[in-house]
Amino acid sequence: MVLIIGAGISGLSAAWHLQKHGMDYLLVEANDKPGGYIKTIQTEGYVLELGPNSILCDQEILDFFKDTKCDQQLVEAKPVSKARYIYRKGAYRKLPDNPASLLFSGFFSFSSKLKILAELFKKPENIPGETLDAFFNRRLGKEISDYALNPFVQGVYAGNPSRLLVETTFPVLKEYESKYGSIIKGLIKNKPGRKKSFNFKNGMQELPSAIAAQLKNIQYSARVNRIVKSENGYEVSIQEPAGVRKIKANTLVITTPPFVAAELLSGLYPQLAQALKRIEYPAMCAVHTVFNKSDVEAELNGFGVLNPYIENQFSSGCIWNSSIFSARCPADKVLFTNFVGGSLHQDKIKLPDDEILKNVKKELIKNFQIRKEPVFQKIYRIEKAIPQYNLKVKTLNDFLPNLEKNSIFFSANYINGVSLSDCIKKGKRLADKIFKLQSR
Numbered sequence: 001m002v003l004i005i006g007a008g009i010s011g012l013s014a015a016w017h018l019q020k021h022g023m024d025y026l027l028v029e030a031n032d033k034p035g036g037y038i039k040t041i042q043t044e045g046y047v048l049e050l051g052p053n054s055i056l057c058d059q060e061i062l063d064f065f066k067d068t069k070c071d072q073q074l075v076e077a078k079p080v081s082k083a084r085y086i087y088r089k090g091a092y093r094k095l096p097d098n099p100a101s102l103l104f105s106g107f108f109s110f111s112s113k114l115k116i117l118a119e120l121f122k123k124p125e126n127i128p129g130e131t132l133d134a135f136f137n138r139r140l141g142k143e144i145s146d147y148a149l150n151p152f153v154q155g156v157y158a159g160n161p162s163r164l165l166v167e168t169t170f171p172v173l174k175e176y177e178s179k180y181g182s183i184i185k186g187l188i189k190n191k192p193g194r195k196k197s198f199n200f201k202n203g204m205q206e207l208p209s210a211i212a213a214q215l216k217n218i219q220y221s222a223r224v225n226r227i228v229k230s231e232n233g234y235e236v237s238i239q240e241p242a243g244v245r246k247i248k249a250n251t252l253v254i255t256t257p258p259f260v261a262a263e264l265l266s267g268l269y270p271q272l273a274q275a276l277k278r279i280e281y282p283a284m285c286a287v288h289t290v291f292n293k294s295d296v297e298a299e300l301n302g303f304g305v306l307n308p309y310i311e312n313q314f315s316s317g318c319i320w321n322s323s324i325f326s327a328r329c330p331a332d333k334v335l336f337t338n339f340v341g342g343s344l345h346q347d348k349i350k351l352p353d354d355e356i357l358k359n360v361k362k363e364l365i366k367n368f369q370i371r372k373e374p375v376f377q378k379i380y381r382i383e384k385a386i387p388q389y390n391l392k393v394k395t396l397n398d399f400l401p402n403l404e405k406n407s408i409f410f411s412a413n414y415i416n417g418v419s420l421s422d423c424i425k426k427g428k429r430l431a432d433k434i435f436k437l438q439s440r
């Protein structure tokens with residue numbers, strides 16, 4: 001039997017694909033519902049996302065939705081949300097959305113445009129352990145690093161580009177440099193397929209709920225608290241409301257955050273447990289703010305805005321939820337979600353709630369020319385938000401082959417990709433691998 005620990009998106013995907021292969025599995029989840037970091041609350045007519053706000057889908061993910069019947073509640077992002085904005089010198093400016101408009105729009109200076117052209121002919125280098133910041137500075141210069149890389153990395157990873165590694169965060173860019181001699185050439189030759197952003201009718205929480213509804217063997221309020229080696233695999237202790245239950249499994253799939261995995265594996269693999277404990281997870285918070293539409297002067301025609309660190313704003317940026325998806329709030333209101341904290345802003349996350357709310361409100365009112373106070377505001381704190389793909393994550397890879405020989409597998413957001421789509425795809429690949437290994 002394969003025991004999957006944790007029913008976030010990674011565990012749900014692994015379980016669904018093992019079920020499709022007809023394998024014997026059990027998915028156990030400590031909480032009383034599935035989803036992990038995916039959480040939505042509905043209050044006062046607003047749909048508030050406490051974790052992910054959307055999922056970027058290619059055909060493989062859309063097929064998975066169809067398979068698991070998630071497609072019935074899917075809501076596609078409005079076309080206007082293709083526009084993304086970056087804060088620069090007191091105004092929000094539209095980010096060029098393709099390499100050609102990068103050269104012809106006024107977003108970057110003439111000198112940076114020359115650097116983009118020069119990148120095509122720049123000698124490739126292989127610098128082990130190079131950070132994202134160093135890589136971008138070397139290939140494209142400081143302005144592009146400050147105004148494109150920095151806000152993007154804050155928006156996706158809540159991260160600090162001078163700590164994250166290019167080889168673990170964006171391995172494809174390193175591959176383009178070595179294969180084509182240039183990342184621009186690589187991007188042109190491997191034009192990414194069309195992807196679209198989606199949410200669900202009642203919010204992102206519908207995604208894990210819909211997948212879980214298709215699973216035959218899922219158990220909630222079941223917290224794994226100990227794993228020991230047994231004759232043909234592992235004996236796992238699970239804390240349930242009625243007491244501790246011990247079950248036997250020949251294969252384990254671990255999807256819990258690394259600080260939990262470290263506790264579970266400390267007896268079997270003390271060095272791996274130390275490596276898992278060292279993975280950094282900065283704190284952040286989501287602040288939801290609602291204004292009357294008639295009070296907002298700025299046109300919110302886009303997905304949202306990102307604030308480069310160099311521009312010294314309070315939040316890392318905000319999502320314009322009511323511009324992207326329909327029915328996020330009543331039609332006469334607008335809903336913003338700001339993110340505060342992450343690796344670069346740990347000082348701000350330490351402020352009390354009312355200070356954070358006040359600062360976000362001030363930033364929104366100033367930057368979007370809003371005439372009156374918000375009609376609603378709420379903060380949601382996440383103590384450990386997003387794993388940082390720095391040197392500490394890289395060391396995990398050294399342990400994985402030996403673990404796999406002993407039938408312990410990881411499918412988690414701190415290895416090979418943090419996005420929901422990555423987690424779904426990794427779940428499938430792992431289920432296929434286990435099926436193949438056990439069919440021999």
Ligand SMILES: Cc1cc2nc3c(=O)[nH]c(=O)nc-3n(C[C@H](O)[C@H](O)[C@H](O)COP(=O)(O)OP(=O)(O)OC[C@H]3O[C@@H](n4cnc5c(N)ncnc54)[C@H](O)[C@@H]3O)c2cc1C
Pocket residue numbers: 005006007008009010011028029030031034035036037038050051052053054055056222223224225255256257260286382385386411412413418419420421423
């Ligand atoms: C604020 C925020 C915004 C984000 N925005 C986006 C976005 O817009 N788009 C996107 O694609 N991605 C986004 N992400 C990233 C994405 O949400 C996560 O990477 C993903 O949800 C992680 O899923 P997971 O299943 O790997 O882990 P988790 O969600 O952490 O799931 C692990 C599960 O294990 C359970 N568990 C823990 N301990 C035990 C135990 N001892 N026994 C049993 N079960 C246990 C937990 O309760 C949890 O359900 C965002 C993340 C955050 C925090």
